[in-house]
Amino acid sequence: MPISEETVTFFNRTVTEYDPAEPVTLSDDTVYRLSLDYEDEQAMSELIEEFLGRIDKTQLTALIIGAWSDESDVSSAALVETLVQHAGELPNLRALFIGDMTYEEREISWIVQSDLTPLLNAFPQLEEFRVRGTDELKFQPFTHAKLRTLTIESGGLPASVVQSLAASTMPALSHLELWLGTDGYGFSGNVALYQDLVAKLRTPTLEYLGLRNADIADKLAVWLAGYELVGCLKTLDLSLGTLGDVGAEALFNSPYVPKLHTLDLEHHYISEEWQEKLKSLPITVDLSDPQDDDDDGDRYVAVSE
Numbered sequence: 523m524p525i526s527e528e529t530v531t532f533f534n535r536t537v538t539e540y541d542p543a544e545p546v547t548l549s550d551d552t553v554y555r556l557s558l559d560y561e562d563e564q565a566m567s568e569l570i571e572e573f574l575g576r577i578d579k580t581q582l583t584a585l586i587i588g589a590w591s592d593e594s595d596v597s598s599a600a601l602v603e604t605l606v607q608h609a610g611e612l613p614n615l616r617a618l619f620i621g622d623m624t625y626e627e628r629e630i631s632w633i634v635q636s637d638l639t640p641l642l643n644a645f646p647q648l649e650e651f652r653v654r655g656t657d658e659l660k661f662q663p664f665t666h667a668k669l670r671t672l673t674i675e676s677g678g679l680p681a682s683v684v685q686s687l688a689a690s691t692m693p694a695l696s697h698l699e700l701w702l703g704t705d706g707y708g709f710s711g712n713v714a715l716y717q718d719l720v721a722k723l724r725t726p727t728l729e730y731l732g733l734r735n736a737d738i739a740d741k742l743a744v745w746l747a748g749y750e751l752v753g754c755l756k757t758l759d760l761s762l763g764t765l766g767d768v769g770a771e772a773l774f775n776s777p778y779v780p781k782l783h784t785l786d787l788e789h790h791y792i793s794e795e796w797q798e799k800l801k802s803l804p805i806t807v808d809l810s811d812p813q814d815d816d817d818d819g820d821r822y823v824a825v826s827e
Contacts, residue, residue: 525624525654525675525825529555533584533617533650540569546576550583555622557588566590567604574608584617584650589627597658599636609644616647616668621654621675628655631677631707631827635659642666649694656680656708663689670727671697677735677826678708681715688719695725699732699759707826713741724751732759732786735823739790743769746776753778761788761808762824770796780804789824791815 529537535553540546546554556569564572566587574582590601598620605612618641621633633655639662642651649670653659656676661683669692674683679702698720703709716733728751733742739760746752746760758779760769770792773779782805789811792800800807815821 525630526626528624529586529619529622532586532619532622532652535584537586540573542572546573548577548581548583553584553586553617555586555588557622557627558590558592560592562592566601570601570604570608574611579608579611580613582612583614585615586619586622588622594628594632595634597634597636598638602636602638602641606640606644612645614647615645617650618645618648619652619654623654629827630655630675630825631657633657637662639664642669656683659683661686661690665691668694670694671699673697673699673732675701675735675825676703676708677701677823678703678705679711680708681711684711684715684719688715688722690723692723693725694727695723696727697730697732698723698728699730699734701735701762701825702733702737702823703735704737704823704826709737713738713745716742717745720749720751728754729756730759731755731757732761734759734762735825736760736763737821737823739763739765740769744772747772747779748776750778752776753781755782757784757786758782759784759786761786761790763789764791764821764823766791766821767793767796770800774799774803784808789813791821 532553535551537555538552540554540556556573634657635655636658637660642664647668649668652673654675656679663686736742743760752758765787780803784806786808788808791813797809
């Protein structure tokens with residue numbers, strides 16, 4: 523399943539497409555999305571400069587960057603540099619989404635990112651940072667005191683990115699959401715890698731843990747079912763992956779899962795028998811979008827290419 527719908531809300535605000543021909547009004551209800559169409563000759567860096575030139579930069583608190591080129595090999599490096607150059611003029615930027623594209627604009631596996639660490643270093647007030655696409659994505663270990671929500675959406679998350687995150691420090695983290703994907707589109711790693719990541723990034727404020735779109739969903743579920751951290755969360759999200767009866771049984775028998783508020787298993791391969799058992803848990807369990815193994819017994823994550 524490709525990403526077919528445009529983002530409509532971000533940072534609890536309604537997304538508005540930036541139109542150079544229309545007035546720009548910053549508010550607490552709206553977040554602007556800057557994106558280039560195929561016929562645009564302008565570079566994203568130029569569009570960012572234009573947008574910033576039309577606003578009171580000290581009042582900008584959230585921003586979305588969509589498609590930045592119609593060339594498939596152009597990375598986010600230039601736009602990252604532009605944003606960093608203006609960081610001193612954007613002291614109140616609290617939310618940033620890099621790569622908001624549907625499959626009609628760019629398949630998720632074709633979104634070429636870059637080293638995004640400079641953004642985290644340049645914007646110390648960021649509370650939410652969201653990234654789509656992991657081709658060439660890099661992070662250097664960083665420390666960020668204010669970041670509460672970190673989301674990385676991908677069809678295949680490289681182990682190198684996870685290792686860099688595990689070496690970072692985010693003491694205010696409350697929402698950690700990673701889309702793992704499949705090895706056919708760049709996923710590398712194993713359960714031990716994510717055990718290390720969560721052990722190092724867990725904070726007293728962590729309420730949401732999402733290891734979504736995972737080809738290793740059953741293995742993750744078996745580990746998490748016995749992990750005491752789960753009992754401290756509000757939401758455990760294993761949606762969009764290949765979770766089946768092995769993972770369902772582990773979650774059902776977990777002493778920690780019943781302490782959750784929500785267990786999100788949307789897009790799964792769980793039998794009706796185990797679905798009924800999960801429904802009996804004293805929490806909200808999302809079992810929407812059930813899937814069937816194909817004729818060869820294979821399962822697929824929701825988002826890959």
